Amino acid sequence: MQRPNFIVFMADDMGFGDLSSFGSEHCRTPNLDALAAQGVRFTNWYAAAPICSPSRAALLTGRYPQRAGVPDNVSPAPGAPGLAPGIPTLAEALKALGYRTAMFGKWHLGNHRPCRPEDRGFDEWFGFLSGCIDYYSHIYYWGTGAYKVEPFHDLWENGREVYENGRYFVELVTERTISYLRRTAGDDRPFFLYVPYNAPHYPMHAPEAYMQRFARLPWEKRVYAAMVSAMDDGVGEIVAELKAQGRFDNTCIFFQPDHGPSREARNWLDGSRTPYRGGSTGGLKGHKASLFDGGIRLPAFICWPDAIPGGRMSDALGSGLDVFPTLLAAAGGDPGAYGTDGFDLLPAIARGGPSPRREIFWKFGEQRAVRRDKWKLVLNGRLVDEAPPEPVHLTDLERDPAERHNLKDAYPEVVAELAAAIEAWERAVEAGAARR
Helix, strand or coil, rough: CCCCCEEEEEECCCCCCCHHHHHCCCCCHHHHHHHHHHEEEEEEEEECCCHHHHHHHHHCCCCCCCCCCCCCCCCCCCCCCCCCCCCCCHHHHHHHCCCEEEEEEEEECCCCCCCCHHHHCCCCCEEEECCCCCCCEECCCCCCCCCCCCEEHHHHHEEEEEECCCCCCHHHHHHHHHHHHHHHHCCCEEEEEEECCCCCCCCCCCCCHHHHHCCCCCCCHHHHHHHHHHHHHHHHHHHHHHCCCCCCEEEEEEEECCCCCCHHHHHHHCCCCCCCCCCCCCCCCCCCCCCCHHHEEEEEEECCCCCCCCEEECCCEEEEEHHHHHHHHCCCCCHHHHCCCCCCHHHHHHHHCCCCCCCCEEEEEEEEEEEECCEEEECCCCCCCCCCCEEEEEEECCCCCCCCCCCCCCCCHHHHHEEEEEHHCCCCHHHCCCCC
């Protein structure tokens, strides 16, 4: 069988309830929905972290963020460390198998060498290096506080600064991806494309044509839906190009956001201090930067017509950690050679069986969490738009997916077991953490 091509699409700051196929009442995502319908939709898929850089590092390395050297967001300050050198990425692992590799979109794993895309296995790349940019000027404005960084232009192509003033970044990502597919159409080598869109991350910018699609919605929902729609159109154009070239059926496409929707007041763009509610968690508790499920449970799917029977939904437990070993195994590689924290889920996905993953751990700031089978324990959980949570919160997710009822007093033995598991995991992962 011919080796598959791979495309990993990633959205930015997008909630569990923000695809039409996952129940969105505001966003319209026909292209992503069509892919999901032809593949397998995951209802228990998790980010490895509730913020951008750690989640992306985990997906690209298959390692918990602490072991990838990215426990928090990467600073754009001069000389700030990023994705730890020496830890293989999925791009490097696939490149060793003869794959062509490219990235188009948001990096956020290091602004400086040796942490940039060209250092981490990508033959070519286009996009920005920091956490966010103005969608039209491509300037980073958000570092004057914590990072003490003045605004700077942040748009690059293969390590060279380029200027596309006035061009909407989401459309540039789509354009560069399609250009790559056309330029390499005659190349028989398989490819790996990493396409991390920056929508719908702030600043909340969308072309007027997209805003008009959602004119009936209040502004915060309207601009959010418009940004998601622009990304969805881009995915549709890329898939159309694959089909035109006859490469769609043997391309394995995976989609997930990096984490849940932002409640940050800076989304408003008007000085408001009210938590922003443009995105939807689909009724889950939490948001970006929270270890309740609203911050880490994702709308995700995989589509590979040649190998995965479509039209199915899976409640198997999965994580961004599992993307590396799953895709590498599909390419004929050996995930065991890379020391990942993930599992090859392809046999379970293709046959509809149980996931080999039983548990996922998280650490972010003072927050800790674990999901093991149906149980979820959150320690020192954080919320900005609800009453402060209790420091110990236990949930049976099969009965209470919204984590509304705290069962810590009813099941003290489960709390003790899971808390001990978190402590053991934290000791182990810190002992094996990458040097930064």
